[in-house]
Amino acid sequence: MGTSVFYFVATLSVIFSLMVIFSKNPVHSVLYLIVTFFTFTVHYILLNAQFLAVVNFIVYMGAIMVLFLFVLMLLNLNKDNEPLKSGAVKIVGVIAGCCLVVTLVGSLKATAVSDPVILRNPNLGLLKNLGKELFGPFMLPFELSSILLLSAMVGAVLLTKKEKV
Amino acid sequence: MDIAFVIEKFVLVAIIFGISLLIAMYSTYAERKVAAFLQDRLGPDRAGPFGILQPLADGVKMFMKEEIIPSNASKWLFMVGPGLAMLTACIGTAVIPWGSDITIGDRVIPLQVTDINVGILYIFGVVSLGVYGVMIGGWASNNKYSLLSAIRAASQNISYEIAMGLSIIALLLVTGTMSLKEIVEQQHGWHWNVLYQPLGFLIFMICAFAETNRAPFDLPECETELIGGYHTEYSSMKLGFYLFAEYINMFVSSAVMATLYFGGYNYPGMDWVLLHTGPIIGPLIGTFVFFIKIFAFIFFFMWVRWTIPRFRYDQLMHLGWKGLIPLAIANIIITGIVIAIIEKF
Numbered sequence: 001m002g003t004s005v006f007y008f009v010a011t012l013s014v015i016f017s018l019m020v021i022f023s024k025n026p027v028h029s030v031l032y033l034i035v036t037f038f039t040f041t042v043h044y045i046l047l048n049a050q051f052l053a054v055v056n057f058i059v060y061m062g063a064i065m066v067l068f069l070f071v072l073m074l075l076n077l078n079k080d081n082e083p084l085k086s087g088a089v090k091i092v093g094v095i096a097g098c099c100l101v102v103t104l105v106g107s108l109k110a111t112a113v114s115d116p117v118i119l120r121n122p123n124l125g126l127l128k129n130l131g132k133e134l135f136g137p138f139m140l141p142f143e144l145s146s147i148l149l150l151s152a153m154v155g156a157v158l159l160t161k162k163e164k165v
Numbered sequence: 166m167d168i169a170f171v172i173e174k175f176v177l178v179a180i181i182f183g184i185s186l187l188i189a190m191y192s193t194y195a196e197r198k199v200a201a202f203l204q205d206r207l208g209p210d211r212a213g214p215f216g217i218l219q220p221l222a223d224g225v226k227m228f229m230k231e232e233i234i235p236s237n238a239s240k241w242l243f244m245v246g247p248g249l250a251m252l253t254a255c256i257g258t259a260v261i262p263w264g265s266d267i268t269i270g271d272r273v274i275p276l277q278v279t280d281i282n283v284g285i286l287y288i289f290g291v292v293s294l295g296v297y298g299v300m301i302g303g304w305a306s307n308n309k310y311s312l313l314s315a316i317r318a319a320s321q322n323i324s325y326e327i328a329m330g331l332s333i334i335a336l337l338l339v340t341g342t343m344s345l346k347e348i349v350e351q352q353h354g355w356h357w358n359v360l361y362q363p364l365g366f367l368i369f370m371i372c373a374f375a376e377t378n379r380a381p382f383d384l385p386e387c388e389t390e391l392i393g394g395y396h397t398e399y400s401s402m403k404l405g406f407y408l409f410a411e412y413i414n415m416f417v418s419s420a421v422m423a424t425l426y427f428g429g430y431n432y433p434g435m436d437w438v439l440l441h442t443g444p445i446i447g448p449l450i451g452t453f454v455f456f457i458k459i460f461a462f463i464f465f466f467m468w469v470r471w472t473i474p475r476f477r478y479d480q481l482m483h484l485g486w487k488g489l490i491p492l493a494i495a496n497i498i499i500t501g502i503v504i505a506i507i508e509k510f
Contacts, residue, residue, distance in 0.1 A: 027304060031242075034297075054286040062293025063323060066300070070319040073304055073312060127282055127343060 006046055013039040026072050034065045051127045169272075177278055181258050189412035190220045192463060196412075199467040227405035235307060235398050242305035247399065247406035250298025254413035257291040260284040261420050262346045264430045264452035268444035276452060277346060284345040285333055288421055292329070292376050296322040298410065299378070299385060303395035314394035317478065318385040321375055324485040325382075329372035331493035332365045335500045336425060349429035359426040364496045366426045368489055373422060375485070377414040380470040384478055419462035423455060430455040 016039065019032040037060045044053035123129055134142050194209065194216070201208025209216035234243055264276035281287060296318055303315025339361050340348050352358060359366045375382040386394030396407045423429060430451035439447040476484070 031301070050281065050283050051286075054283045054290055057290040058286065058293055062290055063326070066293070066296055066319050066323055069300055069304075070316060070323075073300070073316055073319075 006043075009039050009042045009046070013043070027069065030065060030068050030072055033068070034061055037061050037065065048123070048126070049130075051130050173274055174278060177276070178259075181263070181278065182255065185255060185258055185413050185416055186409075188416050188463075189409050190224070192412040192415065193223065193408070194220045195463070196467050196470075199464065200471050203468070203471045224405070227402050230401040232403075233398075233400045237307045238398065239305040239307065242301050243398075244403070246298055246302025246305055247403040247410075248298075249301060250295070250410040251406050251413070253291055253295045253298060254410040254417065257288055257417040258420070260287050260345055261417075261424055262349050262429060263455060265439075265448045267448050275346075276448065280344055280346045283343050285337070285343045285348075285425075288345075289326075289330060289333065292418075293322070293326055295376065295414065298407075299395045302399070302407070303385075306395070306398035308398050310391045310393075311395050311397050314385045314387075314391050314397075318378065318395065321378075321382065321384060321481060321485075324482060325372045325375035325489070328368055328485060328489035328493045329376065331490065331497060332362075332368040332372065333425075335365045335493070335497045336362055336369075338497070338500050338504055345424055345429075349424055349431065352428040353431050353435070355428075355433065357426065357428045357431075362426065362496075362500070364492065365500075366422075368493050368496065369426070370422060371484075371489060373418040374466070374469070375481075377418055377466075378411060379415065379466055381473040381476050382481060383475060384481060387475060415463060415466050416459065419459045419466070420455075422462055423458040427458050429458075 013036055016032050016036040020029045020036060023029050023032060037056065041053045041057045041061070044050075044056060197219070198208045198216075200206075209219040212218040212222045234240055259278045260281060262275075262277040262280070267274045267276060299318040300315045303311040303318070306312075336358060337343065339358060340351055342348060342351075348358070374380075378385050385391075386396070388394070391397070396404050399407060430448075432451065432454040435451065438450055442450065
């Protein structure tokens with residue numbers, strides 16, 4: 001049952017992520033992206049990683065995508081103020097896209113079909129175990145990444161301050 | 166998974182859903198009565214004794230109104246908006262423990278739909294998702310006022326989510342678990358978390374007002390500036406859904422506050438009552454007490470609405486970013502230091 005559910009959700013992920021690039025309206029794109037992230041949350045639950053699932057739910061669906069939607073609504077993009085693309089740009093785009101497809105197909109042909117993932121420790125994703133891992137063996141990388149995020153935040157605040165002066 | 170388990174959960178979900186709708190319905194009546202009480206008026210008193218049938222009359226009116234979809238609106242999303250608002254309002258009730266376990270024969274029935282070990286985070290996720298109903302509805306209306314309201318709602322929710330999350334972290338330091346059931350069990354016998362986390366509770370409550378778009382933070386529907394805000398273009402039951410979702414949100418956040426900080430279904434003398442009333446009536450008395458706490462919070466929501474004037478938008482942002490967030494961080498640090506000292510000695 002697990003694999004069939006996985007294939008169903010995975011198909012949905014692929015379909016919705018394709019809808020993100022095929023829909024003309026940027027706001028619709030963002031909404032499809034939100035649904036795509038929701039299918040990722042389901043993937044995490046299938047892997048018994050409850051904490052990661054909920055955090056993905058809160059951070060990506062609840063916070064980052066709200067900001068994306070916020071910015072798009074603020075810009076209010078529509079067909080009237082879309083910059084016109086010349087024919088040359090379109091041709092270049094088609095050629096680049098074809099190259100990418102050829103590369104992808106070539107690399108997919110070379111790789112073998114992967115085996116279904118078997119979790120060595122199915123309880124690893126539960127809150128307690130994950131916390132022990134993060135604050136035990138992975139203490140240093142965990143703290144370093146938090147410093148990285150803090151410096152990015154300070155940088156963002158500084159950029160806004162500079163404009164005011 | 167046996168059939169009895171599925172039936173049991175299904176019945177529980179149906180009951181909780183029905184109760185939240187009923188409470189939301191009568192919250193509209195209570196709101197008008199409370200407003201009348203605070204302004205020394207009578208309030209609605211025509212439909213039935215004391216106007217008790219007023220919500221039914223309002224509901225029928227909502228259904229009978231003409232359904233209008235603006236011609237330039239994004240039709241599909243215009244319809245999704247209210248439904249999403251309603252959905253996100255309702256799913257929060259799934260992890261709230263409504264009472265201690267009922268024992269019938271040798272079958273133990275927990276009065277909670279599911280006890281996941283990340284219960285608080287689930288509530289937090291649902292709260293952060295709640296803004297999509299407003300945003301999508303406001304954008305799809307293709308109206309400048311609605312759009313402004315949607316943008317306001319987004320920035321307001323994002324800002325107050327941070328302070329809310331930080332106040333929850335301080336609570337987690339005290340409780341050491343994320344399961345709502347365990348948090349309630351820990352508060353048995355006057356160990357209510359509000360006594361250990363008074364500042365955290367204050368921050369959480371202010372953020373709950375902001376997240377449910379209630380006065381004094383109801384800027385997304387600020388009628389003096391934005392006509393009706395995000396639901397300007399809505400009519401009929403779609404408008405009804407938006408108004409209803411606000412009251413369900415209020416009910417759920419009252420339940421969450423009562424669970425996290427005010428002992429949930431615990432009350433003084435609980436053990437004695439449980440011993441003397443048996444395993445079915447006893448837990449139900451606890452549930453009754455829990456609902457009294459919820460109603461007290463709902464009354465408080467209404468009391469504030471009719472007492473404090475609406476904030477200005479820059480005041481709202483100022484309070485959120487420069488007031489509550491530093492306060493919440495200080496609360497975490499103080500809580501951490503105190504816990505470290507207690508554990509050491």
